[in-house]
Amino acid sequence: MDNLTGKCARLSLSAKESQMVTLTPVIENNSRVLVAKLFTKRKVNAEALSRTLKSMWRSVQDFEIRDLGSNIVLIIFSEEADTHKILSQQPWSFDKYLIGLYKPTAEESVDDAKFDRASFWIQIYNLPISRMNKVNAEAIGQSLGDVEQVDAPPNGECRGRYIRVQANIDINQPLCRGRFVNIGDSEPLWISFQ
DSSP states (O other): OHHHHHHHHTSOOOTTTTOOOOOOOSSSOGGGEEEEEEOOSSOOOHHHHHHHHHHHTTTSOOEEEEEOSTTEEEEEESSHHHHHHHHHTOOEEETTEEEEEEOOOTTOOGGGOOOSEEEEEEEEESOOGGGOBHHHHHHHHHTTSEEEEEOOOTTOBOOSSEEEEEEEEETTSOOOOEEEEOOTTSOOEEEEEO
């Protein structure tokens, strides 16, 4: 997109083309808007997607889907809280295909949407009980991507079979199966992810 903008800047414009038009926002608060992309090569029916999402998101008030082509849709919610709820409950899928969600800023166009990251809940296994806490979960999560939240009680102790971390990760990279961690003077320990 930047390349096209640069080429257009080098063109000489006619008097009509160089006139400036001031725009006003149609949606005063675009915090109710998400851009979604389905990661599949086959064409997805936007109406079928809308019906499926309405059944999956049944607690959401109301929303409208506009098909933008190339398996990209614009989702406009009636309530801002629903936008946050849908983002916090990622990842979503349709017919086993990942739905990438992007929250545009007020000055971005649909073409500016980036679908290179997605939010996933990751289970961290094989940690010693003494190391199962929110601080360590965040440190491990940061090695995978941007930590959004840790499934931990208020005291921060995450005792159990595993710790859950929600992280926003680069989906262009293969998913990690695990990681070595240092736990003091002993040998590095392999922890696994699911």
